[in-house]
Amino acid sequence: xxxxxxxxxxxxxxxxxxxxxxxxxxxxxxxxxxxxxxxxxxxxxxxxxxxxxxxxxxxxxxxxxxxxxxxxxxxxxxxxxxxxxxxxxxxxxxxxxxxxxxxxxxxxxxxxxxxxxxxxxxxxxxxxxxxxxxxxxxxxxxxxxxxxxxxxxxxxxxxxxxxxxxxxxxxxxxxxxxxxxxxxxxxxxxxxxxxxxxxxxxxxxxxxxxxxxxxxxxxxxxxxxxxxxxxxxxxxxxxxxxxxxxxxxxxxxxxxxxxxxxxxxxxxxxxxxxxxxxxxxxxxxxxxxxxxxxxxxxxxxxxxxxxxxxxxxxxxxxxxxxxxxxxxxxxxxxxxxxxxxxxxxxxxxxxxxxxxxxxxxxxxxxxxxxxxxxxxxxxxxxxxxxxxxxxxxxxxxxxxxxxxxxxxxxxxxxxxxxxxxxxxxxxxxxxxxxxxxxxxxxxxxxxxxxxxxxxxxxxxxxxxxxxxxxxxxxxxxxxxxxxxxxxxxxxxxxxxxxxxxxxxxxxxxxxxxxxxxxxxxxxxxxxxxxxxxxxxxxxxxxxxxxxxxxxxxxxxxxxxxxxxxxxxxxxxxxxxxxxxxxxxxxxxxxxx
Amino acid sequence: xxxxxxxxxxxxxxxxxxxxxxxxxxxxxxxxxxxxxxxxxxxxxxxxxxxxxxxxxxxxxxxxxxxxxxxxxxxxxxxxxxxxxxxxxxxxxxxx
Numbered sequence: 001x002x003x004x005x006x007x008x009x010x011x012x013x014x015x016x017x018x019x020x021x022x023x024x025x026x027x028x029x030x031x032x033x034x035x036x037x038x039x040x041x042x043x044x045x046x047x048x049x050x051x052x053x054x055x056x057x058x059x060x061x062x063x064x065x066x067x068x069x070x071x072x073x074x075x076x077x078x079x080x081x082x083x084x085x086x087x088x089x090x091x092x093x094x095x096x097x098x099x100x101x102x103x104x105x106x107x108x109x110x111x112x113x114x115x116x117x118x119x120x121x122x123x124x125x126x127x128x129x130x131x132x133x134x135x136x137x138x139x140x141x142x143x144x145x146x147x148x149x150x151x152x153x154x155x156x157x158x159x160x161x162x163x164x165x166x167x168x169x170x171x172x173x174x175x176x177x178x179x180x181x182x183x184x185x186x187x188x189x190x191x192x193x194x195x196x197x198x199x200x201x202x203x204x205x206x207x208x209x210x211x212x213x214x215x216x217x218x219x220x221x222x223x224x225x226x227x228x229x230x231x232x233x234x235x236x237x238x239x240x241x242x243x244x245x246x247x248x249x250x251x252x253x254x255x256x257x258x259x260x261x262x263x264x265x266x267x268x269x270x271x272x273x274x275x276x277x278x279x280x281x282x283x284x285x286x287x288x289x290x291x292x293x294x295x296x297x298x299x300x301x302x303x304x305x306x307x308x309x310x311x312x313x314x315x316x317x318x319x320x321x322x323x324x325x326x327x328x329x330x331x332x333x334x335x336x337x338x339x340x341x342x343x344x345x346x347x348x349x350x351x352x353x354x355x356x357x358x359x360x361x362x363x364x365x366x367x368x369x370x371x372x373x374x375x376x377x378x379x380x381x382x383x384x385x386x387x388x389x390x391x392x393x394x395x396x397x398x399x400x401x402x403x404x405x406x407x408x409x410x411x412x413x414x415x416x417x418x419x420x421x422x423x424x425x426x427x428x429x430x431x432x433x434x435x436x437x438x439x440x441x442x443x444x445x446x447x448x449x450x451x452x453x454x455x456x457x458x459x460x461x462x463x464x465x466x467x468x469x470x471x472x473x474x475x476x477x478x479x480x481x482x483x484x485x486x487x488x489x490x491x492x493x494x495x496x497x498x499x500x501x502x503x504x505x506x507x508x509x510x511x512x513x514x515x516x517x518x519x520x521x522x523x524x525x526x527x528x529x530x531x532x533x534x535x536x537x538x539x540x541x542x543x544x545x546x547x548x549x550x551x552x553x554x555x556x557x558x559x560x561x562x563x564x565x566x567x568x569x570x571x572x573x574x575x576x577x578x579x580x581x582x583x584x585x586x587x588x589x590x591x592x
Numbered sequence: 593x594x595x596x597x598x599x600x601x602x603x604x605x606x607x608x609x610x611x612x613x614x615x616x617x618x619x620x621x622x623x624x625x626x627x628x629x630x631x632x633x634x635x636x637x638x639x640x641x642x643x644x645x646x647x648x649x650x651x652x653x654x655x656x657x658x659x660x661x662x663x664x665x666x667x668x669x670x671x672x673x674x675x676x677x678x679x680x681x682x683x684x685x686x687x688x
Contacts, residue, residue, distance in 0.1 A: 190595050206616070206634075207615075222630060223618065223632045225595065225618055225630075322615065327607075327609055327614060328605060328610070329605065329606055331605045338678070338679075369606045370606065382678075382679075404671075404674055404676070429678060446678065542614075543620075546603075546620070546621035550680070569623050569660060569663040569682050571623075574605070
């Protein structure tokens, strides 16, 4: 019998506790946990398996609960609408109490539990009319709440629990109306950005997702307003199912618009991106979903011309940690904008800029919590370019005073003082730099210049031109592996010789930075943050808290970035970017 | 129900608003230490914990406008050579 070492190349590790399993790169690891006395492994298990069928095949019912304690109510069972409820034990479906109002196309998305459920809206049995009726389930019977939705509708999204729910979207004609339920009445709150029907909800009253509709659009609700977040990989329409939370969600099935193609695929969301996961055995639309992203349940649906009773269970050991966010960092000593910077989130450097009344020569150093003054540049200036590290930075070009004019001056910082470097071959402002103090790359500038220049630690030489001229852009990477983005949606990579256009940003107003060509982060004033993985930009759906439309600077990477300064008006605000996190759970190896 | 709570609070730097806060409720900062937060329990608790002073929307807007007008006056007083396209005059801000 082959030994593990001869197959894998390493011996089985002997550990007192399970290691930290952060992502799928640790898939396949095997170790012995001496505390539990078991052999353990990380198997990235994601799979759908069959459950027992519904007693009544149907579509567009209300859904509540979990994979092993779920329920559905109402729906259409050809051709009539029904008011019956079925409860799932994790094994079989049994009859529950009947809805007081027979209907279908009610809230799509898990709301409440098997013993404390909620159903609202929908469409009455033909002749059809849109409903606002709200009913609460106690595990055996439904009670009508005398207070209806303010906007009667069908094909709407839903999220939350029986005493704190959220209703959004839907149709007579597609609507963006969102309503919040407190257990007794509905209140109209801030609308979806995109009005639509046939969407599905996930999450809670204060942290929900509105997924799909006839699009890839996903919107995220923070308790007050909706923000567009990362999009689905595939367009979904026709009432896909969903389970999970705002940052750890699963969506499955539906219809691929335009047309009538049914969907069997599923996508899992970790708070940052949607990843395609295994497909269900039965493609269908207007199905019901419940549970979590790790233990989801899909049941019923429409497979024209018939209705489905099929039940499938999804299981995954990939769990989500936390959603990305910008949080407060220490304030700059000198409020300023159009400044430059270098370094990382925990060893950052800010220099130059404009205070609102004067050009700033000061450098400030960040230690992960506060800024302290460093050395002053020889030439105060703003709209300059900067790159390097906290102890080995490079400043070039910009507007200099006395008289105010554009400059080609370059200065080098050693962690305490600035000394003159070789003058840039281009005089101008609003350019961008990346790389190191001895291998720097500078490009662009006002008015949308396309030139690029390379620095060797003492002098600048001309490089090849960008495909798209740009001013005030963001940059990342090194002199031989650079990335230029922002000011325009066009993104370009540099290989040390030439620039190549690659996939675009979605927002031209974005600029930013990144230590790696494959891990850049782009930030706009009021807009959302986008991250670059080396191939694509992804909208994170996360905005800064102190937006400024001009002259911010960003250092760091997609994992940990720092944003500081900006205008108007001038601010000393600093914010720190924390990326989303993933975690996985280990499986115990058994013999069989 | 109003969508937002308006108030003033001094940004004390690191930890003033955390990643957890940002995940829990709407939060956005404006000039004059004006903060707009989601009108829910977590948003209200955050403002109270920061020794914030709740304002009406009109009061908050007046504070922001005064700060912006001061910035505009400072810009107006700059020498003509500094009033370039690269140093634009601060624009008005309207709270959500």
